[in-house]
Amino acid sequence: MTAVPEAGGNATARPEPGDDATAAPAAGDDATAGxxxxxxxxxxxxxxxxxxxxxxxxxxxxxxxxxxxxxxxxxxxxxxxxxxxxxxxxxxxxxxxxxxxxxxxxxxxxxxxxxxxxxxxxxxxxxxxxxxxxxxxxxxxxxxxxxxxxxxxxxxxxxxxxxxxxxxxxxxxxxxxxxQQERIARSAWQARDLVEQALRDSEARFRAVFVGAAIGIGIAGVDGQIIEVNQAFADMLGYSVGELRRTNVASLFHPDDAAGMWELYQALIEGKHDSARVEKRYYRKDGSIVWTDLAVSLIRHDDGRPRFTVAMIEDITERYELQQRLRFQALHDPLTGLPNRTLFFETLGQVLADAGPDHRIGVCFLDLDGFKAVNDSLGHDLGDRLLVVIARRLAECVAGHGHLVARMGGDEFVILVDGGEDIDDAVGVAEMALAAVSAPVHVGDQQLAVSASIGIVECPAGETSPSELMKAADTTLYWAKAEGRGRWAVYDPERSARDIARSALVAGLPAALDRGEFVVHYQPIVSLLDSSMVAVEALVRWQHPELGLVGPDQFIGLAEETGLIVRLGEWVLGQACRDAEAWRREFPEAKLIVSVNLAARQANDPAIVETVAGALGRTGLPAALLQLELTESAVMGTAGEPLRALHQLADLGVRLAIDDFGTGYSNLAYLRRMPIHCLKLAGPFVEGIRPGGVDLSTDAAASAASADHRDERIVDALVRLAHALELWVTAEAVETEAQAERLRSLRCDTGQGRWFGPPVPAAQITARLRDDAEGAP
Known part of the structure; x- marks a missing residue:
């Protein structure tokens, strides 16, 4: 044992490794047990x-x-x-x-x-x-x-x-x-249990959805053989579940759809598409047809190979039939059952689009002579019955020749002569029509002698357009009436040019524009929601030195025919933009839109985009506060460069509207192609909306009420159509509070007409804006 001195001089004995002895601290040592x-x-x-x-x-x-x-x-x-x-x-x-x-x-x-x-x-x-x-x-x-x-x-x-x-x-x-390994293993087992439970839950949910779904659900292999269907699928097609399990989907296709459906199915099972949705027909077990909304999805293996298809099918037969009825009603005259002007122009446009270089086309435009006198003297009910008889006769006399007969409105009918060899074929059709109309008509206890006038236009299909063809036919019809009733006339381009040239009013138009005789009035366009004025329509007037204030109906048509409408329209556009910019600066909160009419010839003008952009640039008016109104003939007959021009105008930020929608030859398919923002419902539809409580004691009153109800339904349908296309709707010719209230209930957006205010000079619009601003809270 070795003694090691501690601090302070005290020593404590420490044993060496292996020593058994232990030294205890001496009394008085600093190091103690405690x-x-x-x-x-x-x-x-x-x-x-x-x-x-x-x-x-x-x-x-x-x-x-x-x-x-x-x-x-x-x-x-x-x-x-x-x-x-x-x-x-x-x-x-x-x-x-x-x-x-x-x-x-x-x-x-x-x-x-x-x-x-x-x-x-x-x-x-x-x-x-x-x-x-x-x-x-x-x-x-x-x-x-x-x-x-x-x-x-x-x-x-x-x-x-x-x-x-x-x-x-x-x-x-x-x-x-x-x-940690044990914890990981325990977590892995728990995760596996959760996955298995989730899979079982998922399968249970799928089975519940599959069995209880109201729509049909079917699973088929890549060969088209049905693997499983639910009861709703079987009930829809009239089979049992067992019968369908033994069926290939191809045997259910309607013959007219079989080729297209099999191509679609092949594209799915080849992996070209993962899903598809179509409306298709199927045969029920009893041979009847069911229209369906079919959605098919491809299910793949883990490696991406197609495994089977899952189809969800809904019976839309009633909806389809309703759509067909609505389409028929939209394309056929409700009184006579003949195709209406929409279907006529749709057919005419298709014929012209498909026509070859040597194909000829003709139009016979027919108008009954003195039909207004029949309505005035015998009543509209008898007049309608007369129109039904005439329509049936016209259809019967030309049906065998494969020609289309349509009612254009009122007492006007048109016959499309497709594929004739020359003018003689069109003349022959016109003579058959006159003969059919001229036979005495017995309506009730009345025997009526009826005659008609017909304007004939015949030309190569590649040299015309629907609007040009009908314009020429309309002009020729009035030639026939002017020459005496009960006859036909053939369109003569030279005569038409001479008539226009001799018009004194037309001759005075250019000078009037140079002398500044035109003025612009503005008619309010009011929100039907809160009655606030949201826009105004610019309407040109001619302050004639001799005739006084001349309305546009007396000179706009002539200006369009002579081409002066381009200059006149440019002036109106510039003046409207200047007034609108002045209102914007004085009443910035109003955000008043000015709506300017754009004629067909203006829309076809190659410089229309530059014209509009220049007017906006010179006046400083934001493009969003300018709306251009185009007639249906200008919009629906637009193609090529004019169509591009409309898109360019829309790209500027300018709003585009179709004026008098519903009275032209609206091709609804064009609405999808055009950058339209607003539809302005034609006045005649609004005029047909009348307050309730009408006396229905007479047949004539009941017929008028029925016609009014049809007008209201047409307005309702047009508003729904426009909203479905995300378009704003303005009703024109609103004359009464009852009409305004009914339009509001039909969810029409804005109204325009005498009820909201007549066209007035710009100063009166300024005063109205000032009154609105002072009355605002």
Whole structure:
């Protein structure tokens, strides 16, 4: 046993490795049993380190060693503690190791506890273990127990501590790994259970939807063989579920759709498309036809190969039949059942589009002579019955020849002579029509002698357009009437030019424009929602020096025929933009839109886009506050460059509207192609909307009420159509409060007419805006 002097000159006997004797501190020594620092790691309290200065333990050295150990930990890996916390933790481990080294009976278990504690504190980097073991051998004794350095048995004890530290670290790391593996395995099993449960739930939901769905659902293989259908599918087609499972989808196709449907199905199973949706016919088991809305989706294998198809099918037979009835009503005259002007112009446009270079076409435009007198003297009901008889006769006399007969409106009918060889064919058709009309007509107890006048136009199909053909036919019809009733006349372009040239009013138009005799009046367009004025329509008037204020109906048509409408329209456009910009500057909150009529010839003018852009640029009016109104003939007959011009105008930000919609030859398909923003419903439809309570005691009153109801239904249909196409709707010719209220209930957007105010000079619009601004809250 060797005595080691302690601080203060006192000495404490420490046993050497293997010594059995233990030296007790002498009486009066500074180090006592109560003056020790006890270090416990992982519950091991078997060792105690004397307080600073006792047994050769250096508190400063231990702190320095712990600080170096903490720095190494932070350098070698992630440390979940602050620097101070790490150093404090490792100081405890340092003291614990010192206590083990100084213990009378040496054991490496405290070092194992320290190794395990390091792992439990997440100081589990392999590099830290290497450093800890190396430092334990290289510097621990010198720094922490300097008096123990070089003494016999110290090296063996240090080696034991190194082994214990490594063993504890390794066992703790292994235990943690096993725990994590067990946790991962448990999570994997739980995830698998959840997936299996989700799959079972999904299958249950699919089965519930499949069985209980109101629409038909069917699954078929890539060969078209039906695999499974639900009861709704079977009921729709009149089969049992078992019968359909033995059926190929191709056998259900309607013959007219079979080729297209099989192509669609082949495209799906070849993977060209993932889904498709069509409206198609199917045969029921009893041979009847069901119209369906069919949606088919392709289901693939995991590797992308087509596996089978899923079809969802809804019976839309009633809806389809309703659409067909509505289409028939939209394209046929409700009184006579003949095709109306819409269908006529649709057919005429198609014939002209499909015509070859040698194809000829003719039109016989027929108008009954003196029909107004029949209505005035005998009543509209008898007049309608007369029209029905005449329509039937015309249809019968030309039906065998394959010609189309249509009612254009009122007492006007038109016959399309398609594919004739020359003018004689059209003349022959006109003579047959006159003969059919001239036979006495018995209506009720009345026998009427009826005659008609016919204008004939015949020409190569490639040299005309629908609007030109009908314009010529209309002109020729009036020639026939002027020459005496009950006859026909053939269109003569030269005569037409001479008539226009001789018009005195036409001759005065250019000079009037140069002299500034034209003025612009504005008619309010009012919101039916809150009665606010949202726009005005610019209407040109001719302040004639002799005739006074001349309305546009007396000179606009002539200006269009002579081409002066382009200059006149440009002037009106410029004046309207100037007035609108003045209103915008004075009343910016009003955001008043000015609507300017654009004639067909203007729309066809190559410079129309530059004209409009120039007017906006010169006046400073924002494009969004300008609306251009085009007639149906200008819009529906537009193609090529004019069509591009309309799109260019829309690109400027200008709004485009169709004026008098419903009275022209509207081809609804064109509405999808045109950049239209607004439809202005024609006045006649609005005039037919009357207040309730009409006396229906007479047949004539009942017929008029029925016609009024039809007009209201037409307005309702047109408003719905426009809103479906995301178009604004303005009703023209609103004359009464009842009409305004009914239009509001039909969800029409704006109204225009005498009820909201007549066309007035710009100053009166300014005054109205000022009154509105002063009355605003």
């Amino acid at each position: 003056d020790t620092t006890t270090v416990a790691a992982a519950g091991d309290t078997s060792t105690a380190v004397p307080a600073t200065g006792g047994a050769g333990f250096s508190r400063a050295g231990a702190q320095s060693y712990a600080a170096a150990w903490a720095r190494a930990a932070r350098r070698l890996g992630f440390v979940p503690f602050s620097a101070a916390e790490t150093e404090r933790l490792l100081l405890g481990h340092t003291e614990h190791l010192a206590g083990a080294l100084l213990a009378e009976a040496f054991t490496a278990r405290p070092a194992e506890s320290v190794g395990r504690a390091l792992v439990e504190a997440h100081l589990a980097e392999p590099g830290l273990l290497d450093w800890s073991i190396a430092a334990l051998g290289d510097r621990f004794v010198a720094q922490v127990l300097p008096e123990r350095a070089g003494r016999p048995g110290t090296a063996q004890r240090v080696a034991g501590l190194q082994g214990g530290l490594a063993a504890g670290f390794a066992r703790a790391l292994r235990d943690r790994t096993f725990t």
